[in-house]
Amino acid sequence: MLKRVHFRRSYLPYLLVLPQIVITLVFFIWPALQALYQSLLIEDAFGLSYEFVWFENFIALFQDGSYLYSFKITIIFSAAVTFSAMALGLCFATMADRVIRGSSIYKTLLVWPYAVAPALAGALWAFMFDPTLGIISSFLKSIGYDWDHRLDGTDAMILIVIAATWKQISYNFLFFLAGLQAIPKSLTEAAAIDGAGPFKRFWTILFPLLSPTTFFLMVVNVVYAFFETFGIVHAVTDGGPSNSTSILVYKVYKDGFINLDLGSSAAQSVILMVIVISLTVFQFRYIEKKVQY
Amino acid sequence: MRTRKTTLAAATAATTLLLASPALAQTEVQWWHAMGGSLGELLENITDGFNASQDDYVVNPVYKGEYNETMTGAIAAFRAGEQPHIVQIFEVGTATMMAAEGAIRPVYEVMENSEIEFNPDAYLPAVTGYYTTTEGDMLSMPFNSSTPVMFYNKDAFEEAGLDPEAPPRTWPELEEASQALLDAGYECGFTTGWPSWVQLENFSALHNVPFVSGANGFASTDIEALFNSDLHKKHIGKMVEWQESGVFSYGGRYSDSRPKFVSGECAMYTDSSANRASLVAGIEDFEFGMAMLPYWPDAEGAPQNSIIGGASLWVLEGHPDEEYEAVAAFFEYLSSPEVQAEWHQKSGYLPITQAAFELTQEQGYYEENPGADVSVKQMNLNEPTENSKGLRIGNFLQIRDIINEELEAAFSGDKSASDALDEAVERANGELEKFHRQNN
Numbered sequence: 001m002l003k004r005v006h007f008r009r010s011y012l013p014y015l016l017v018l019p020q021i022v023i024t025l026v027f028f029i030w031p032a033l034q035a036l037y038q039s040l041l042i043e044d045a046f047g048l049s050y051e052f053v054w055f056e057n058f059i060a061l062f063q064d065g066s067y068l069y070s071f072k073i074t075i076i077f078s079a080a081v082t083f084s085a086m087a088l089g090l091c092f093a094t095m096a097d098r099v100i101r102g103s104s105i106y107k108t109l110l111v112w113p114y115a116v117a118p119a120l121a122g123a124l125w126a127f128m129f130d131p132t133l134g135i136i137s138s139f140l141k142s143i144g145y146d147w148d149h150r151l152d153g154t155d156a157m158i159l160i161v162i163a164a165t166w167k168q169i170s171y172n173f174l175f176f177l178a179g180l181q182a183i184p185k186s187l188t189e190a191a192a193i194d195g196a197g198p199f200k201r202f203w204t205i206l207f208p209l210l211s212p213t214t215f216f217l218m219v220v221n222v223v224y225a226f227f228e229t230f231g232i233v234h235a236v237t238d239g240g241p242s243n244s245t246s247i248l249v250y251k252v253y254k255d256g257f258i259n260l261d262l263g264s265s266a267a268q269s270v271i272l273m274v275i276v277i278s279l280t281v282f283q284f285r286y287i288e289k290k291v292q293y
Numbered sequence: 294m295r296t297r298k299t300t301l302a303a304a305t306a307a308t309t310l311l312l313a314s315p316a317l318a319q320t321e322v323q324w325w326h327a328m329g330g331s332l333g334e335l336l337e338n339i340t341d342g343f344n345a346s347q348d349d350y351v352v353n354p355v356y357k358g359e360y361n362e363t364m365t366g367a368i369a370a371f372r373a374g375e376q377p378h379i380v381q382i383f384e385v386g387t388a389t390m391m392a393a394e395g396a397i398r399p400v401y402e403v404m405e406n407s408e409i410e411f412n413p414d415a416y417l418p419a420v421t422g423y424y425t426t427t428e429g430d431m432l433s434m435p436f437n438s439s440t441p442v443m444f445y446n447k448d449a450f451e452e453a454g455l456d457p458e459a460p461p462r463t464w465p466e467l468e469e470a471s472q473a474l475l476d477a478g479y480e481c482g483f484t485t486g487w488p489s490w491v492q493l494e495n496f497s498a499l500h501n502v503p504f505v506s507g508a509n510g511f512a513s514t515d516i517e518a519l520f521n522s523d524l525h526k527k528h529i530g531k532m533v534e535w536q537e538s539g540v541f542s543y544g545g546r547y548s549d550s551r552p553k554f555v556s557g558e559c560a561m562y563t564d565s566s567a568n569r570a571s572l573v574a575g576i577e578d579f580e581f582g583m584a585m586l587p588y589w590p591d592a593e594g595a596p597q598n599s600i601i602g603g604a605s606l607w608v609l610e611g612h613p614d615e616e617y618e619a620v621a622a623f624f625e626y627l628s629s630p631e632v633q634a635e636w637h638q639k640s641g642y643l644p645i646t647q648a649a650f651e652l653t654q655e656q657g658y659y660e661e662n663p664g665a666d667v668s669v670k671q672m673n674l675n676e677p678t679e680n681s682k683g684l685r686i687g688n689f690l691q692i693r694d695i696i697n698e699e700l701e702a703a704f705s706g707d708k709s710a711s712d713a714l715d716e717a718v719e720r721a722n723g724e725l726e727k728f729h730r731q732n733n
Contacts, residue, residue: 042727045393151543240701
């Protein structure tokens with residue numbers, strides 16, 4: 001018969017998590033509730049008068065073609081950024097993992113872009129691709145492609161995907177590299193002795209063993225693409241041309257902080273919150289099952 | 294929360310007092326502005342001049358970022374009870390400020406309550422028209438106003454066999470000149486900054502057609518957009534055609550089209566007169582001239598005067614009465630001919646008073662700098678009509694965005710000009726309705 005373990009009732013654990021709970025309440029739950037309340041109001045910018053309108057802001061959003069369009073491009077944008085930032089990060093990590101001589105220099109250089117603020121990263125790429133002055137756009141022109149992200153929505157989307165990806169590669173690179181270095185060399189060596197080529201070794205041994213890292217990075221990258229890219233959009237395209245790069249988070253920022261339409265902006269942030277919560281739940285419930293720790 | 298803020302404010306105030314102890318008796322005025330770089334320095338010179346001119350008041354200018362950041366900052370500060378006395382608000386924010394009764398103190402009231410004599414007629418009507426009610430009460434102090442003009446590349450004109458001293462006056466003439474430039478090997482005829490402001494808002498004023506109903510928004514907030522008339526559609530339709538043929542080249546929503554002109558790609562460029570100073574400093578390869586905006590000669594009532602952009606100074610409520618005395622004294626200084634003339638000449642903005650314009654003339658500035666008076670002439674072309682007095686539109690920022698989006702869709706060939714304008718009007722009406730509701 002097993003002996004039952006009795007823990008003495010103690011307040012210590014509660015006390016220890018208290019600071020975290022307080023911080024969460026003050027900085028996350030409270031503002032979230034505020035946003036929820038604000039999303040039910042129509043209010044003037046100065047806060048001198050307001051009207052309680054129930055869900056009118058939400059209804060207006062879903063009747064607004066540009067908001068639905070913003071949904072579509074956000075999905076395209078975040079899928080493109082997540083995929084390319086992770087693929088490139090993994091690619092660089094595998095290469096850096098094989099380098100023996102001067103590897104720290106490669107690593108440092110690859111991590112650098114992460115230190116650049118999103119708005120600066122955006123400005124940098126916007127300058128290189130400037131239709132009149134940019135070096136890349138003049139190169140593209142010389143090979144017959146007339147680049148103009150100020151007028152062509154696809155060009156603009158490609159440009160913000162490049163800028164957002166470039167900034168995130170470093171982060172993915174670091175985690176993938178750490179993941180790769182944690183895999184015992186003996187596994188790949190054994191496979192090599194059995195005659196498996198580098199590609200076979202990567203896809204059958206390294207990549208499956210990286211799955212926890214890959215899963216973690218996927219969650220982080222999706223959140224990054226959804227929330228932290230508005231600085232890039234702001235600096236590069238301002239959501240244009242013709243709304244083609246106005247992703248959800250940028251629209252929240254623009255309607256709230258620039259256009260001062262607080263009700264609509266709050267409603268949008270509530271929707272964004274719901275989307276990200278459900279995306280995270282989805283990832284952990286369904287995709288995590290494929291992950292072997 | 295509140296008490297902590299008060300303590301903090303008290304501590305800040307105490308520090309300020311300690312630091313400024315020799316000026317203990319002076320009334321301090323906070324001025325939030327959006328003038329960065331050389332314009333910011335110029336602005337600080339002006340305030341220094343005021344502070345040195347008397348002992349009672351000190352004006353303290355604070356740079357708060359771009360126009361919309363300054364405006365948002367001031368509104369947030371007001372909501373927190375920490376607002377400045379004076380804030381610089383761009384013309385797009387005018388209706389929002391005007392509707393904020395209880396948050397702003399109209400300039401005519403500030404001046405009336407002070408001992409200072411104040412004559413609103415001394416100001417250029419086309420400038421003050423923007424900032425006065427239909428009854429003629431001045432709500433905010435005009436400060437940096439500009440109007441769109443056309444810059445053109447004289448060397449390119451010569452090369453294309455055009456008369457560099459006779460820039461096109463009408464759109465058909467401009468089309469013809471552009472064709473000559475294209476034939477001479479130039480990549481594009483003209484480009485424009487601020488498409489909505491130049492090609493629709495000022496276009497409406499110039500052709501004496503309404504942009505929105507209700508006396509362009511001056512009479513009411515219950516209004517509708519009207520910028521999809523046949524004339525508007527004709528003009529934008531032409532621009533779409535020209536975008537195809539190379540006569541026009543779209544360069545962005547703000548002044549990001551300037552490089553197209555500076556690099557010599559486009560030989561003509563319509564944008565704010567306030568670009569003059571930086572073009573003078575930035576262009577070495579060719580000589581440029583300035584001309585009035587083109588118009589359609591077959592349109593009745595064209596050319597009328599153009600309307601302004603730029604910003605004005607709003608006074609916020611919530612300070613002790615004696616501090617508004619200081620504001621009034623500062624405004625009086627600010628509109629003196631000497632200060633205004635200096636600001637006008639060094640910045641490229643319009644002079645806000647007749648006296649400042651005349652002083653600049655007397656000083657011979659326009660002879661030395663040909664073209665610098667084009668903006669003033671264009672503003673004073675005719676007595677402003679209901680359609681050319683200015684625009685007062687709620688949610689104007691959003692509406693400009695909508696217009697920009699739809700224009701981009703038209704210029705890129707995704708929509709016809711007519712559809713784009715119809716859709717812009719429909720979407721703008723939604724914003725107008727919302728503003729009407731928020732403020733009634």
